[in-house]
Amino acid sequence: MSDTEASTSESKPVVVYIVPTRIQKKRLKDIKSGARRKKLSVVESFGPRVTHIVSELDNRYKVARKLKIVDYSILKGMELLKLTWFTACIKKAEIIPVEDEHRIPEPPPEEESAAPLESLQQITTTEWACQRATPLRHFNEIFCNALEVLQMKAEFVDSGQDHLRSLAFRRASCVLKSLPFVITNVKQVKGQKDIGGHSRQVIKEILAEGFATEVEETLKDPWFQKVKLFSTIFGVGPATAKIWVEQGVNTVAEAQAKCERKNWMVQWGLAFHDDLIDQVQLIEAENLTAVIRAEAERILPGVIVTLTGGFRRGKSCGHDIDLLFSHPEEGKEVNFLPKLLTQLEQRSLVLCGKLEKSSYGDRVLSRDYNTKGHMDHYEKWLGLMKLPKRFCHEKINPSEYRFLMSNNAPVRGIETCTADDYEPHSKKQRLCEGEPSPITLATSPRTWTARRVDLVIAPYSMYYYALLGWTGSKQFNRDIRLYSQKTLNHKLTSHGLWNFELNKKLPASSEEEIFSHLNLPYQQPSDRNC
Numbered sequence: 001m002s003d004t005e006a007s008t009s010e011s012k013p014v015v016v017y018i019v020p021t022r023i024q025k026k027r028l029k030d031i032k033s034g035a036r037r038k039k040l041s042v043v044e045s046f047g048p049r050v051t052h053i054v055s056e057l058d059n060r061y062k063v064a065r066k067l068k069i070v071d072y073s074i075l076k077g078m079e080l081l082k083l084t085w086f087t088a089c090i091k092k093a094e095i096i097p098v099e100d101e102h103r104i105p106e107p108p109p110e111e112e113s114a115a116p117l118e119s120l121q122q123i124t125t126t127e128w129a130c131q132r133a134t135p136l137r138h139f140n141e142i143f144c145n146a147l148e149v150l151q152m153k154a155e156f157v158d159s160g161q162d163h164l165r166s167l168a169f170r171r172a173s174c175v176l177k178s179l180p181f182v183i184t185n186v187k188q189v190k191g192q193k194d195i196g197g198h199s200r201q202v203i204k205e206i207l208a209e210g211f212a213t214e215v216e217e218t219l220k221d222p223w224f225q226k227v228k229l230f231s232t233i234f235g236v237g238p239a240t241a242k243i244w245v246e247q248g249v250n251t252v253a254e255a256q257a258k259c260e261r262k263n264w265m266v267q268w269g270l271a272f273h274d275d276l277i278d279q280v281q282l283i284e285a286e287n288l289t290a291v292i293r294a295e296a297e298r299i300l301p302g303v304i305v306t307l308t309g310g311f312r313r314g315k316s317c318g319h320d321i322d323l324l325f326s327h328p329e330e331g332k333e334v335n336f337l338p339k340l341l342t343q344l345e346q347r348s349l350v351l352c353g354k355l356e357k358s359s360y361g362d363r364v365l366s367r368d369y370n371t372k373g374h375m376d377h378y379e380k381w382l383g384l385m386k387l388p389k390r391f392c393h394e395k396i397n398p399s400e401y402r403f404l405m406s407n408n409a410p411v412r413g414i415e416t417c418t419a420d421d422y423e424p425h426s427k428k429q430r431l432c433e434g435e436p437s438p439i440t441l442a443t444s445p446r447t448w449t450a451r452r453v454d455l456v457i458a459p460y461s462m463y464y465y466a467l468l469g470w471t472g473s474k475q476f477n478r479d480i481r482l483y484s485q486k487t488l489n490h491k492l493t494s495h496g497l498w499n500f501e502l503n504k505k506l507p508a509s510s511e512e513e514i515f516s517h518l519n520l521p522y523q524q525p526s527d528r529n530c
């Protein structure tokens with residue numbers, strides 16, 4: 001293992017990308033499968049995770065050209081190595097130290113000057129984002145972050161209207177996210193249909209100045225800051241946030257004091273805002289998933305429990321925890337969710353929430369060709385859970401956790417209820433007389449943190465569509481749904497795929513099958529970060 005570390009900077013795991021040029025297809029395939037058998041990590045596409053580039057090309061310049069790299073600095077911290085190095089690693093079943101002789105040499109000086117590297121790399125990309133990989137980490141963060149500030153601003157300004165303006169910024173950002181090189185000249189994006197004039201201007205200014213004035217001003221604008229802050233409160237969207245700002249509310253504490261009757265979500269959201277504003281970490285999400293899986297398995301053996309949302313796309317933090325349930329035997333999932341919630345309450349994990357009944361019927365799938373928004377019709381629970389603070393620090397053993405919590409009385413402020421009580425608008429979400437208010441609860445000493453959790457249950461026949469939908473990202477969903485409609489006359493939702501030509505739904509027993517129904521190359525969850 002120390003060999004591995006010796007050959008890389010710091011302790012980054014070695015990730016190899018093989019440039020396919022000049023390697024016979026069969027040989028390449030054998031090398032890759034050999035590497036995987038020996039547990040060496042080889043990826044299919046070049047991206048920021050790559051630490052070692054392996055190639056048969058005879059100089060570094062040619063490799064950079066092949067990878068469409070116009071800016072050598074991307075290669076900083078990466079090794080460019082001859083294929084012989086990697087075949088030697090496979091033979092030894094470990095990463096062998098890099099010697100000078102393994103490195104691909106610089107080009108002869110004449111060649112470099114004959115075709116300068118900064119010759120502009122024009123963007124060529126697919127028409128739809130779902131046709132290409134959009135990784136989480138990419139080369140153009142500085143531009144994407146700026147464009148996404150403008151997306152957010154447009155979303156706030158236009159809230160209640162359509163989102164065309166804000167989505168235009170997002171589409172531009174998504175093109176840049178999928179590029180295997182850093183934009184160095186605005187001419188590179190010329191003629192790119194998803195990058196409009198406004199976005200081009202932003203890119204141009206960043207290239208020239210290092211920042212875009214409009215973005216800097218937006219970030220400093222108190223109106224923007226307040227709408228953004230209030231929009232993060234559980235139960236508050238941009239429309240309400242804007243009203244509060246117009247009413248002169250400046251801080252969360254003022255909203256707490258000033259705003260008249262709020263619904264249950266807003267009351268809890270305001271009270272626990274300090275908890276909810278800080279991002280949920282992957283370890284917390286994994287711990288909660290493990291504890292809930294253990295409870296779920298007791299209630300319904302064979303139940304499928306999947307952590308979806310941003311965490312499934314490889315994010316290390318997020319604003320909530322999205323859990324999807326199903327059971328391979330269709331019908332077994334009926335009544336499961338209320339039972340699970342009762343159990344979780346007894347384990348003192350539930351703070352507040354609301355169970356929504358399923359509103360699905362096949363009509364839902366075929367109807368409403370032009371569905372806006374992304375809310376689906378599954379039975380689901382939306383609410384806040386109480387995650388013990390130690391969920392943040394260590395991996396929890398679910399059985400030990402169950403033993404610990406079984407000695408706990410149900411939390412005050414929330415009565416334990418039976419499965420039947422879990423109905424929409426049940427007393428669950430009301431605050432009962434004589435019980436501590438959310439704010440009292442939030443400000444009392446406690447050993448837990450409030451976290452946003454969504455629990456969704458899907459019948460198995462829809463499970464893979466639910467998985468695709470709940471994995472997201474939201475922008476990926478928008479894109480793949482619009483693509484399905486415009487190019488195939490199919491309607492895709494979290495419930496299924498409707499073919500309007502044949503007037504029937506297309507079942508799927510894997511995510512791969514959904515992509516194949518749609519004539520799309522399969523994208524891993526980690527490549528759906530549009």
Ligand code: UTP
Pocket residue numbers: 308309310311315317318319320321322374375376377469470471472473474477494
């Ligand atoms: P989130 O809003 O949690 O997004 O919805 P996220 O990507 O996980 O973001 P963070 O990391 O928590 O901040 C998760 C996915 O579930 C879909 C959304 O479109 C999103 O892709 N979703 C949400 C549905 O499919 N149906 C719904 O009713 C709600």
Ligand code: MN
Pocket residue numbers: 308309310311318319320321322
């Ligand atoms: Mn999420």
